[in-house]
Amino acid sequence: MAFVLDETAQNLLFREAHTANTFSDAPVTDEQIKAVYDLVKLAPTAFNQSPLRVTLVRTPEARERLVQHLADGNKAKTRTAPITAILSVDLEFHERLPELFPVMPALKDTVFADADAREANGRFNAALQAGYFILGVRAAGLAAGPMTGLDFEGVDKEFFGDGRQKTLLVVNIGHPGPDAFRPRGPRLSADEAVTTV
Amino acid sequence: MAFVLDETAQNLLFREAHTANTFSDAPVTDEQIKAVYDLVKLAPTAFNQSPLRVTLVRTPEARERLVQHLADGNKAKTRTAPITAILSVDLEFHERLPELFPVMPALKDTVFADADAREANGRFNAALQAGYFILGVRAAGLAAGPMTGLDFEGVDKEFFGDGRQKTLLVVNIGHPGPDAFRPRGPRLSADEAVTTV
Numbered sequence: 001m002a003f004v005l006d007e008t009a010q011n012l013l014f015r016e017a018h019t020a021n022t023f024s025d026a027p028v029t030d031e032q033i034k035a036v037y038d039l040v041k042l043a044p045t046a047f048n049q050s051p052l053r054v055t056l057v058r059t060p061e062a063r064e065r066l067v068q069h070l071a072d073g074n075k076a077k078t079r080t081a082p083i084t085a086i087l088s089v090d091l092e093f094h095e096r097l098p099e100l101f102p103v104m105p106a107l108k109d110t111v112f113a114d115a116d117a118r119e120a121n122g123r124f125n126a127a128l129q130a131g132y133f134i135l136g137v138r139a140a141g142l143a144a145g146p147m148t149g150l151d152f153e154g155v156d157k158e159f160f161g162d163g164r165q166k167t168l169l170v171v172n173i174g175h176p177g178p179d180a181f182r183p184r185g186p187r188l189s190a191d192e193a194v195t196t197v
Numbered sequence: 198m199a200f201v202l203d204e205t206a207q208n209l210l211f212r213e214a215h216t217a218n219t220f221s222d223a224p225v226t227d228e229q230i231k232a233v234y235d236l237v238k239l240a241p242t243a244f245n246q247s248p249l250r251v252t253l254v255r256t257p258e259a260r261e262r263l264v265q266h267l268a269d270g271n272k273a274k275t276r277t278a279p280i281t282a283i284l285s286v287d288l289e290f291h292e293r294l295p296e297l298f299p300v301m302p303a304l305k306d307t308v309f310a311d312a313d314a315r316e317a318n319g320r321f322n323a324a325l326q327a328g329y330f331i332l333g334v335r336a337a338g339l340a341a342g343p344m345t346g347l348d349f350e351g352v353d354k355e356f357f358g359d360g361r362q363k364t365l366l367v368v369n370i371g372h373p374g375p376d377a378f379r380p381r382g383p384r385l386s387a388d389e390a391v392t393t394v
Contacts, residue, residue: 002232004338009206014239034387035199041384042211043331046345048382056393100382121345124324124365131328134240141201148243148318159394168321185245185297187238190231196253197356 013138018184020143022177023081030056032140033085033173040136045129047107048100051093051122052129053165055086065158066170071149074170081145081172086155087133088165089126091118123168130169137173143180145172210335215381217340219374220277227253229337230282230370237333242326244304245297248290248319249326250362252283262355263367268346271367278342278369283352284330285362286323288315320365327366334370340377342369 003010011017033056041050057066066084067075078084094112098105112118130146137144147170155167200207230253238247254263263281264272275281291309295302309315327343334341344367352364 002229003236003336005206005209005336009202010236010336012202014236017240019241030391030393032199034391037387037391039200039207039211041387041390042381043214043328044216044341044343046343048384050385050390052390054391056391058393062394096385100385102382124320124345127321127324128328128331128366131240131325132332134325135329135332139200139202139207144241146241146243148321169325184239185299187245188247188293188297190234190238193238193247193249194227194231194234194251194253196227196255197259 013135017138017143018181020145020172020174020176020180021077021182022180023077023143023172023174024177026082026175028082028142028174030058032142033083036133036136036140039139040129040132043129043132045125046121047097047104049093049097049121049125050100050129051089052126052133053088053090054133055088055159057084057086058082066155069151069154069158070147070170074147074149077145078147078172080177082174085133085171085173086159086167087126087130087169087171088160088167089122090165091115091122092164093122094118123166126168134171137171142173143176146170147172210332214335214340215378217342217369217371217373217377218274218379219377220274220279220340220369220371221374223279223372225280225339225371227255229339230280233330233333233337236336237326237329240326240329242322243318244294244301246290246294246318246322247297247326248286249323249330250285250287251330252285252356254281254283255279263352266348266351266355267344267367271344271346274342275344275369277374279371282368282370283356283364284323284327284366284368285357285364286319287362288312288319289361290319291315320363323365331368334368339370340373343367344369
């Protein structure tokens with residue numbers, strides 16, 4: 001037995017979970033998404049930098065502001081989702097570092113005084129957190145529909161006009177509707193992706 | 198109740214799991230890590246691109262080749278880990294796309310013919326997978342010790358001499374040893390990191 005996590009949980013998070021492409025009318029509350037965040041925020045980032053930010057799009061007006069920047073194939077399904085999360089990196093995450101990682105108080109004004117270092121670090125660590133977040137949505141019994149088919153600069157200008165946050169991923173969240181799932185594509189096997197030296 | 202995932206599983210993956218800084222002598226097999234990969238490979242990437250590659254470092258010789266490129270603070274603990282995984286992105290992931298995402302067979306020779314587009318996409322999606330992988334290690338009842346304090350170019354040259362793979366994260370994996378855990382740092386609250394528009 002390779003896992004301590006029981007099979008029901010493995011199935012919920014991985015085997016029986018699929019990207020949803022339609023959503024039912026069942027609502028999703030902000031509190032549900034905040035509970036997801038409060039669970040997944042505990043998973044690690046480098047120097048505890050915690051650069052992920054989540055912007056929840058709910059109202060019809062906000063939704064249309066987002067939909068106009070999505071690829072055509074992503075528009076209809078996003079209109080059916082009860083809530084859509086824009087996952088972004090806060091490029092000024094270093095401002096909070098003295099509080100988040102007090103054992104190295106100089107980081108903010110040395111390594112992370114450099115905007116390029118911040119962006120590379122922040123993008124990687126926010127992406128790690130995006131991975132945790134997708135599994136957290138599934139842990140809440142919700143279906144996630146992550147999308148990268150969009151005009152990133154357009155979404156940034158629309159929602160993050162000051163340039164401080166950069167969009168990484170947009171995730172529709174809800175309960176699956178009719179014909180929500182496509183067949184899962186093949187994956188690389190462990191023998192292809194894992195090597196031992 | 199915000200979660201379908203039961204509390205035991207939530208605790209295993211998030212609340213009671215911590216980055217390990219020492220490891221016991223208890224072994225970890227390649228098969229355990231391959232089982233982790235085979236579970237987490239099911240979680241989504243854009244266009245099913247699956248760019249993450251895992252290189253397992255086990256022998257004393259391979260370990261020293263890795264350790265020389267780590268920050269001083271990461272050397273001793275890496276020597277105590279029974280196995281260490283180098284998580285990297287395969288910058289030529291597009292070669293497998295016609296098989297992994299057959300509904301858009303042109304992707305390989307259009308969007309992803311461009312090396313910069315491949316690198317940006319691959320790094321983001323491999324980082325998502327790295328997040329899944331860390332939680333998968335925990336699901337296997339193992340402790341993960343992810344590290345970014347290292348000479349990335351040095352590790353790349355040492356293990357990926359042909360330049361095709363780029364190191365993203367190095368993760369010690371094992372059973373925790375004495376004094377393995379540091380106190381968890383504070384996290385940003387949901388009210389700070391999650392906003393609704």
